[in-house]
Amino acid sequence: MLTQMRRTSQAVLIILYVLMTVKAFEMEIIPANKIVAQIGETLILTCNTTGCASPSFSWRTQMDNPLGGTVNNHRTYSTLTMDPVSIVNSHDYLCTVFCGAKQKKEKSIKVELYSFPSDPVIEISPSLVAGEPVTVICKIPDVYTSYYLEVLLKKEERVLHEKIFYEHDSPETKTVTYSFNPTAEDMGKEITCLAKLIASEDFEPKERITAQKLNANFGPQNTIITASPGNSPMEGDSLKLTCVTESNPPPQIAWRKHLADESIHHLIENNVLSIPHAHFTDSGLYICEVINLATNKTEKATVDIVIQGAPNIAELTIEPSTTVQEGENVSIQCSAESNPPPKIILRRKSDSADMGPYSEGRILHLPSVTFLSGGDYECVAENKFGRSKSEITLDVEYGPKNTMISVVPATAVKEGETVTMKCTSSGNPAPVISWKKRKATGESEKIFKDATLIIHDIKSQEMGLYECEAYNQFGKEEKAVKLLVQGMEKTDQMIPLIIAFSSVTAIAVPVVAILIYVSRKAKINGSYSLVKALRLKV
Secondary structure (H helix, E strand, O other), rough: HHHHHHHHHHHHHHHHHHHOOOOOOOOEOOOOEEEEEEOOEEEEEEEEEOOOOOOEEEEEHHHHOOOEEEEOOOOOOOEEEEEEHHHHOOOEEEEEEOOOOOOEEEEEEEEEEOOOOOEEEEEEEOOOOOOEEEEEEEEEEEEEEOOOEEEEEEOOOOEEEEEEEEEOOOOOEEEEEEEOOOHHHOOOOEEEEEEEEOOOOOOOEEEEEEEEEEOOOOOEEEHHHHHEEEOOOOOOEEEEEEEEEEEEEEOOOEEEEEEOOOOOOOOOOOOOOEEOOOHHHHOOOEEEEEEEOOOEEEEEEEEOOOOOEEEEEEEEEOOOOOEEOOOOOOEEEEEEEEOOOOOOEEEEOOOOOOOOOOOOOOEEOOOOOHHHHEEEEEEEEEOOEEEEEEEEEEOOOOEEEEEEEEEEEOEEEEEOOOOEEEEEEEEEEEOEEEEOOOOOOOOEEEEEEOEEEEEEEOOOOHHHEEEEEEEEEEEEEEEEEEEEEEEOOOOHHHHHHHHHHHHHHHHHHHHHHHHHHHHHHHHHHHOOOOOHHHHHHH
């Protein structure tokens, strides 16, 4: 019995030892109890456990409102992330942890929110002019608290006005207004708006402050424009126009420029107008307009800018076109930019002393142009800073002219020779050339299409009238040449004829004598028989 009791006590001691060494099931929420968060930031609530190998977590809000965040469960802890936190997250959040089937623990945390994103904004209205009433307005943008906001308006160290705003439903701009009559001694003193936010009882107050001096508004006045390097810079130089004025508060400034058609072109809103590389087109009257919105006054200053430099040919044109037909009226126009204005010369480009058409002006008129009017024309613009030149080509289209035929070796040749006939003609576009030959009937037959006609081993039947025709879309022109072909020399031709005639004569003389004899015999007998005659003769 004693032994059994001893064993039982040992077992109890072992159990007690094990229970003492194993940690108990516990949980906590981080941060604990209560948190005050800035609206728009990220808020993470953590539910942590100890003493449980596989806990399960559950989050919910007061009165089961939506969580408004994302839950992430891990092995021994769970997080609720609100990114960003907003006004809907102002709740008590409850975390419940289950360890096994029987053990359960839960804790809650209160989330309070505030919004205090920027410093107060001070407005003094109407315009502050010495001796006139003034209203100071202090605005605190997008502020929110579940407790209260305290706003102080101060002049130097003296509190002019105080106002407290208590709990409200959502972020909004709070406004404090105070009016007073400033004295001359008040000019230059600071008006301060101090906003103090209390988010909860144990929350350290947050403060924001803005100050603005009391200044008398005036101007604008004494407005002038300065030009650097001067009013007449060279083309390509950097030009800077600066508008200087006296005004309080600082004014709005707008630059404008008078255009050639008397309209005004808006440039920039800044007190400095910069032109990195000035061009002739930048010349003109510049206007600086200064506006003080506080005093509702406006003042203007002007400066005349003239860009100097060598001429730059802006345009060189031919009207109605660079390609015209013969007989049309043509004008060549040239415009150039420079200061001082350039002397412009328009002329036909030529290496000879005779320059052809010439004009000391911007327009060169060419009435009823001919094919001789075509070619290159140049515009020369010159002033004291230099000269510029540009070229343009006039293309005059016309029908075939000056059609000519050349024959080698001559227009009269011997049979067997080679004759080369070449036809040339001017025209724009270049004429197409073809050859025809006049028949015995008087009609012409096309025989060849090219400028050069070559006849090898010419025969007498190939002599006759040959016609060259040159044509393009603007007309045609024809020329003709008569080609004579001579036979062989007469002495060379008579030798075979003489031999043939001698042979015929030698045979014909006896035959004629026989015929005469037979004829006479027939008259005596009263009949004629060539057979009998021959027999008798024989």
